[in-house]
Amino acid sequence: MTTSEDLDDLDALTTLADGVRRRAYRVVADGAGPVGRDEVAEALGIGRTLAAFHLDKLVAAGLLATSYARRSGRTGPGAGRPAKLYHLAPAEHAVSVPPRAYRTAAELLAEALDETGAENVLNEVARRHGQRAAADKTAHGQRTATGESEDVQELLTGHGYAPTAAGHPDRIELRNCPFHRLAEQFPPVICGMNLAMINGLLAGAGLDAAWTARMDAAPGRCCVSLSKTKTD
Amino acid sequence: MSAFHLAQINTARLKAPLDDPSMAEFVTGLTLMNELADRSPGFVWRLVGEDGDGTIAEDADPLRIYTMSVWESPEHLRAYAYQSEHLDYLRRRREWFHPNGPEAALVMWWLPAGEQPTLKEGIARLDRLRADGPTPEGFTFRDPFPAPISVAR
Numbered sequence: 001m002t003t004s005e006d007l008d009d010l011d012a013l014t015t016l017a018d019g020v021r022r023r024a025y026r027v028v029a030d031g032a033g034p035v036g037r038d039e040v041a042e043a044l045g046i047g048r049t050l051a052a053f054h055l056d057k058l059v060a061a062g063l064l065a066t067s068y069a070r071r072s073g074r075t076g077p078g079a080g081r082p083a084k085l086y087h088l089a090p091a092e093h094a095v096s097v098p099p100r101a102y103r104t105a106a107e108l109l110a111e112a113l114d115e116t117g118a119e120n121v122l123n124e125v126a127r128r129h130g131q132r133a134a135a136d137k138t139a140h141g142q143r144t145a146t147g148e149s150e151d152v153q154e155l156l157t158g159h160g161y162a163p164t165a166a167g168h169p170d171r172i173e174l175r176n177c178p179f180h181r182l183a184e185q186f187p188p189v190i191c192g193m194n195l196a197m198i199n200g201l202l203a204g205a206g207l208d209a210a211w212t213a214r215m216d217a218a219p220g221r222c223c224v225s226l227s228k229t230k231t232d
Numbered sequence: 233m234s235a236f237h238l239a240q241i242n243t244a245r246l247k248a249p250l251d252d253p254s255m256a257e258f259v260t261g262l263t264l265m266n267e268l269a270d271r272s273p274g275f276v277w278r279l280v281g282e283d284g285d286g287t288i289a290e291d292a293d294p295l296r297i298y299t300m301s302v303w304e305s306p307e308h309l310r311a312y313a314y315q316s317e318h319l320d321y322l323r324r325r326r327e328w329f330h331p332n333g334p335e336a337a338l339v340m341w342w343l344p345a346g347e348q349p350t351l352k353e354g355i356a357r358l359d360r361l362r363a364d365g366p367t368p369e370g371f372t373f374r375d376p377f378p379a380p381i382s383v384a385r
Contacts, residue, residue, distance in 0.1 A: 117331025
């Protein structure tokens with residue numbers, strides 16, 4: 001459980017109060033893989049030294065982690081020094097003031113559903129929730145969905161999935177699982193709920209004819225991927 | 233190479249006999265999932281029943297089935313169970329299985345590399361987990377125990 005009593009988490013989050021640093025974090029979070037300081041400097045329009053300063057602050061706060069690799073892909077003598085690369089740290093940080101323990105509540109609810117086998121009810125609730133959330137947004141003046149990959153990505157970005165085209169216009173992968181910790185503890189329950197909710201989002205946005213979501217579990221990303229429905 | 237491997241047994245109670253039409257998709261999935269396990273990284277061994285499908289039914293309760301397998305590490309087992317096509321079958325488990333209630337349905341334990349667990353041993357470890365909670369003799373993904381320290385020979 002994480003509450004306001006855990007001041008280390010508060011420290012980590014206040015590190016993001018600086019606007020430049022927050023943008024640096026976003027560049028790394030949006031990257032398809034580890035990102036170097038040069039890419040961050042270029043994206044932010046700041047110098048390499050300043051970019052490295054902010055990135056290392058984020059590492060010290062536990063928000064980013066580092067690795068080293070030669071960016072050229074070459075190896076051996078003359079390939080150059082390995083570059084320091086940044087990626088998101090796996091730890092999660094949440095602070096609630098006053099103390100609230102929604103994660104614990106979610107774990108208890110998931111365990112109870114697992115024991116009673118009531119996932120069908122959960123999935124139906126999740127699907128309805130997704131449909132309503134997407135329909136509300138559409139009603140609030142957002143542009144009508146045309147079935148383009150960008151529309152689906154915009155929809156899923158709004159719900160924290162960090163979608164990516166994965167190098168193919170008819171396929172979308174989700175780099176972030178909004179329920180990550182719970183999904184690791186209760187995979188069939190939470191991943192099934194997740195799929196149902198994404199199906200609801202697609203239906204609510206009017207994108208369910210053009211796109212199909214399915215279970216597509218793999219290490220390092222959300223268990224659901226989407227593909228464009230064949231129309232011919 | 234670690235001197236210890238990870239064994240697991242899991243159990244489910246079927247809603248209908250395996251030859252019932254309502255179980256057809258589960259039976260098809262069994263073959264696919266066994267083939268997937270056999271070619272998964274870190275797979276060591278699995279119990280093959282008389283029917284060759286990897287499920288062992290209990291004599292007293294033919295709808296009670298078990299599957300047992302050995303892996304190089306918990307991470308390998310997790311990757312197979314939850315980060316592969318297998319997860320989609322787990323997601324659909326309510327179509328075919330009764331809920332387990334508060335009873336643990338899966339237990340893991342460490343055994344010396346090269347050894348094979350027996351069904352009787354697996355069921356005993358499941359019973360122990362249910363009675364005493366997680367111990368080094370039987371544990372779960374949520375309360376894991378590390379492999380015993382290998383003694384150099």
